[in-house]
Amino acid sequence: MRVVRAHGACLQPEENMELQNFEKKRKALTGSFRTLLKTKPALRKQSIKLSWSNWGFGIEPLETTARRLNRYGVEWIELHGNRYGSDLGYRTRETLKTLKRFNLRVAGVCGMFGPSNDLSSNSGIIRQNAIDYIRRQLDLCHDTGGTYLLVVPGAVGRPTACDSSEFERSVETLRLVADEFIKARVRGAVEPIRSAEVSFVHTFEDARRYIQAVNHPGIRHINGDVYHMQVEESNIADTLFQAGDRVINLHLADSNRCALGDGSLDIDAIIMALYCTGYTQGNRFATPEPLGPGGDPYPAMFGKPSAALLDQLVATSVKYWRARETAVKQC
Numbered sequence: 001m002r003v004v005r006a007h008g009a010c011l012q013p014e015e016n017m018e019l020q021n022f023e024k025k026r027k028a029l030t031g032s033f034r035t036l037l038k039t040k041p042a043l044r045k046q047s048i049k050l051s052w053s054n055w056g057f058g059i060e061p062l063e064t065t066a067r068r069l070n071r072y073g074v075e076w077i078e079l080h081g082n083r084y085g086s087d088l089g090y091r092t093r094e095t096l097k098t099l100k101r102f103n104l105r106v107a108g109v110c111g112m113f114g115p116s117n118d119l120s121s122n123s124g125i126i127r128q129n130a131i132d133y134i135r136r137q138l139d140l141c142h143d144t145g146g147t148y149l150l151v152v153p154g155a156v157g158r159p160t161a162c163d164s165s166e167f168e169r170s171v172e173t174l175r176l177v178a179d180e181f182i183k184a185r186v187r188g189a190v191e192p193i194r195s196a197e198v199s200f201v202h203t204f205e206d207a208r209r210y211i212q213a214v215n216h217p218g219i220r221h222i223n224g225d226v227y228h229m230q231v232e233e234s235n236i237a238d239t240l241f242q243a244g245d246r247v248i249n250l251h252l253a254d255s256n257r258c259a260l261g262d263g264s265l266d267i268d269a270i271i272m273a274l275y276c277t278g279y280t281q282g283n284r285f286a287t288p289e290p291l292g293p294g295g296d297p298y299p300a301m302f303g304k305p306s307a308a309l310l311d312q313l314v315a316t317s318v319k320y321w322r323a324r325e326t327a328v329k330q331c
Helices: 021-039 041-045 062-071 092-101 124-144 166-184 204-214 226-232 236-246 267-276 298-302 307-329
Strands: 076-080 105-110 148-151 187-190 219-225 247-252 285-288
Touching: 021 041, 021 236, 021 267, 062 076, 062 092, 062 307, 076 124, 076 285, 092 124, 105 124, 105 285, 124 148, 124 166, 148 219, 148 247, 166 187, 166 204, 166 219, 187 204, 187 247, 204 219, 204 236, 219 226, 219 236, 226 236, 226 247, 236 247, 236 267, 267 307, 285 307
Parallel strands: 076 105, 105 148, 148 187, 187 219, 219 247, 247 285
Antiparallel strands: none
């Protein structure tokens, strides 16, 4: 196959070759993006807010994490939702003091939902744990200036359904605490996760149906994750484009769940789709979360990672994302 050589994101197959289906969608997206830049040239000087999700850094002290993110030019952080009890997790004053030293602001809080705090559990005790957990993370998010709390409808690490009523129980349980999202001025963002890790809500369409069932203004948004989307969506960029302003945070990792640029993910298309949905405006974030390949990643939150590896993950991902964002705007 002979390909016409072009600069950066404008690489296109020769015109007399029939495009593959995904190429047709990319071509349409590129057209929409170019039209957007022509009608709104100021976008060329804007950029997407780049955050970083720190729960994959394990037991590393927040000061070490903040120093690293500052070193590589990251200005936002998605805090690990680690208030697992009244005596556990980030303390507001110390957290803000540390983040301020390194010019970091809180984008939001990554809620961690496992078998012990499962919104969909058939155990009332566990569902109460989920409610209490959400309340503590809402306090953390509000007090540190975060704008969203990530919610997973079912337990991560339990891909097999416990019965046929998980969806309904999860909706009922989340609705009980939904008013408190409004009081805390925190947006609830539902995350679809691949079927290898959770038993339901795997796609953006699943998330929309779940949000519709909850039917509450505090729970209106979606937290995407491109790693899960590779498996569950037919086309990542097109899904983001169609979702519009419902997406307020997007977890990023390359196709191998490693640093951006280390795999085969079409990052240019993702960036174009985000721009087309107004992603540079308001509190909407692109948030790397490269956890590495494998199954349930939750054990990483309690591990002791290699500082050198984390340095490489952040440096590589930030540099590559910003280079591609610059490239697409020059197209």
